[in-house]
Amino acid sequence: MTEINLQDWVGRSHTEEDTASAVSASRLATLLEQEPHSSAEPATLFPLGHWLHFAEDDVPMNELGDDGHVKLGGFMPPVGLPRRMWAGSQLEFHAPIVAAQALSRTTTIESITEKAGGSGRLCFVVLRHEVSADGILATTDRHTIVYREATSAPDRSAAAPPRGDSPVPEGWDWVRSVRPNEVMLFRYSALTFNSHRIHYDHPYVTQVEGYPGLVTHGPLTATLLLDAFMKNHVEATIATYDFRAKSPLFAGEQIHLAGRRTDSGVHELQAIAPDGKTAIAATVTTTET
Template sequence: MPPTPSGLASHVESWSPAPVTEDDVLSPAPAAALSALLDVPETAVRAGDALPPLWHWLYFLGAPAQRELGEDGHPRHGHFLPPVPDRQRMFAGGRCEVREPLIVGEPVQRISGLATVTAKRGGTGELLFVTVRAEYLQAGRTRVVEEQDIVYRSGRAAGAHPAALDPLAEPLAEETWLLPLQPDPTLLFRFSALTANAHRIHYDAPYAREAEGYPGLVVHGPLLVLAMLEPLRREAPARQVRSVSYRLRRPAFAGERLLVAGSPTGDGGAALRVATHREERHATAEVTFA
């Protein structure tokens, strides 16, 4: 007889959500809005253009009723949200394969399913790792395949308080691409609106400090990932990204002077990171090209 699961694993022993199929249209408006947010309106994406890698995060946005949101702004229930008590969610990383670029202005279908669920014990207690796999189809072909790794814990956990936020990180000698950033509350608010993200740690500073122990507003993990790809889009626009693998390691906060840095790798790809003066790698990404 197999052992009885304990801890977080016991809550998901029989949890097996079915795959979900959804349809959307890659309207140019969200892509144009993200271009403006990133201060590159002269390269705004238009109908008929290839959608930059991971910009599909601007689409297939859920719209739960207000009464369905928890105190933290996240939905209390969701198809791929595990039934864990007092659930706290963290975006840990993921992988994306671009077989063909998605085309702006065209319909697209997404088929999502649960890939893996694993309970692990770390330094802060028991964690539940959930990976959701999604395929994006356009014109009957699978063009993008993505996996997202989400980590859940039960109960609140205080964030780490950094030191002073002002100094900018220094690039390493071999890094080719550099992009300084200093996300402010306005930018975080606009990104929350673009991605329909109501998590209060991104716009409610008193909540972020008092309820979750952070020193201020937290920069969205997806925003850090998209920022890492910006130097490639600006400096090597002709190179088509074939795959992206990324990891979110430490939170960054509004007002911090961030540095996106990267360089080509020996295998023809690229390695990128987001740094501050207090942390060399808040986020990292590895890219391969077609």
């Protein structure tokens, strides 16, 4: 049997096309409880609005793996590790995307790194997405996915209660507290056509993946965090947004979204778990101070 060299996948690239959706933009705004958009002009997508397009799991049912994601071994490398998480993104915003624009996304596998961690083998795959709108580069998104070994955790099929609320953290310029529930997770999965079972299938996520409950999407938390920043800086234009997932969050838990300015046009953001630990660490830079 020929041994697979994962590095053979580095540099692979493909391009997809879509149309910026006013309906998806409106539904995301509803999810985020934003002010309704005026119909007098086309909607400008939320800075992370490209995540509502180019759905990875938009394939026939027989092309999905046991976890609900598209099977590996096609464009994505056959890593051989069954548990997958969105580890973070480094985003640059070059131009806004407006509803009805023609979108093009070129995805390149930038690197594949295998490591040994405290929980076993890990594999990090970095994808570089370059999204253009009407032929103009709009967003560059370096997206890191981490794959992990199967868990040997005992059966946790009984519902585990969410972790208790923690006090509002001090030392931040602003804090907003949110509590994503199962309905929000379902809506975000539907909006992004994400069929990863950890977000809606309780027996699977507890018995197979070993989590205590449904996992809140990393990109959903990152979206809530950036939205909270924008509601506190309504005149700011986002230039970059980097975030890194450090620990999972679960449906029904209170999350503190916090931010503070660290330099001119530079802000530190965190999504803080009920135990007070950082679930997502992020940095935003803006073109206005």
